[in-house]
Amino acid sequence: MTLSVYFVTPDGAPDALVLAAVRGGATMVQLRDKHAPDAAMIARARRLRARLAPLGVPLIVNDRLRVALAAAADGLHIGQSDGDPARIRAALGPRAILGLSIETGAQLAALSPGVVDYIGVGPVRATATKPDHAAPLGLDGLARIVRAAPVPAVAIGGVGAADIPDLKSAGCAGLAVVSAISAAPDPEQAARTLARTWSTA
Numbered sequence: 504m505t506l507s508v509y510f511v512t513p514d515g516a517p518d519a520l521v522l523a524a525v526r527g528g529a530t531m532v533q534l535r536d537k538h539a540p541d542a543a544m545i546a547r548a549r550r551l552r553a554r555l556a557p558l559g560v561p562l563i564v565n566d567r568l569r570v571a572l573a574a575a576a577d578g579l580h581i582g583q584s585d586g587d588p589a590r591i592r593a594a595l596g597p598r599a600i601l602g603l604s605i606e607t608g609a610q611l612a613a614l615s616p617g618v619v620d621y622i623g624v625g626p627v628r629a630t631a632t633k634p635d636h637a638a639p640l641g642l643d644g645l646a647r648i649v650r651a652a653p654v655p656a657v658a659i660g661g662v663g664a665a666d667i668p669d670l671k672s673a674g675c676a677g678l679a680v681v682s683a684i685s686a687a688p689d690p691e692q693a694a695r696t697l698a699r700t701w702s703t704a
């Protein structure tokens with residue numbers, strides 16, 4: 504699992520966008536669609552996993568355990584209100600990747616050891632991509648959580664290439680982005696810039 508450039512899809516993302524992000528250097532992909540029916544998500548997840556597995560890029564499903572299991576995805580990302588992480592781990596099995604969102608120091612303190620493989624910490628900044636986001640942490644708040652985390656952490660929420668030096672200084676294992684790739688005029692090039700900046704910063 505390489506978390507450095509973690510692409511989270513926007514609703515309705517075409518496969519071509521995901522494949523462009525991966526060609527550019529995205530190291531993880533999360534299929535996130537807050538509106539698609541489960542059946543459509545399962546079909547997309549199966550299709551994408553077949554394309555990404557040979558490239559060594561894990562496909563993570565957002566929120567939906569049933570979809571992750573049915574599509575034999577590489578893992579699942581859950582938030583604080585998406586269910587009990589220990590129960591979800593038991594249902595997913597020990598080999599799947601399980602990620603959990605952390606928005607506060609208190610949530611980090613409540614993390615059970617050995618249950619999740621990574622955390623997504625955010626939002627760093629307010630972002631229109633997730634209208635129901637928690638209070639922004641800023642870079643200092645992010646760093647406080649990441650430094651105390653017992654598992655690798657990715658920063659999420661309004662982050663992009665210009666933040667990479669600060670995110671690395673804070674101890675992040677990577678950054679998770681939607682719009683820095685999906686809203687770019689050339690998503691493949693945007694992913695490449697993120698990957699190159701990550702490796703050189």
Ligand SMILES: Cc1ncc(COP(=O)(O)OP(=O)(O)O)c(N)n1
Binds near residue numbers: 624633
């Ligand atoms: C890598 C990563 N980190 C955080 C989130 C947010 O998850 P959650 O809080 O469950 O919110 P939704 O994405 O479900 O709206 C994430 N998806 N990925």
Ligand SMILES: Cc1nc(C(=O)O)sc1CCOP(=O)(O)O
Binds near residue numbers: 604625631659660662
């Ligand atoms: C999916 C998600 N989760 C967040 C959190 O804070 O937990 S912020 C977010 C959206 C990130 O989109 P963008 O890169 O366009 O800001």
Ligand SMILES: [Mg+2]
Binds near residue numbers: 565566580581585
């Ligand atoms: Mg969620």
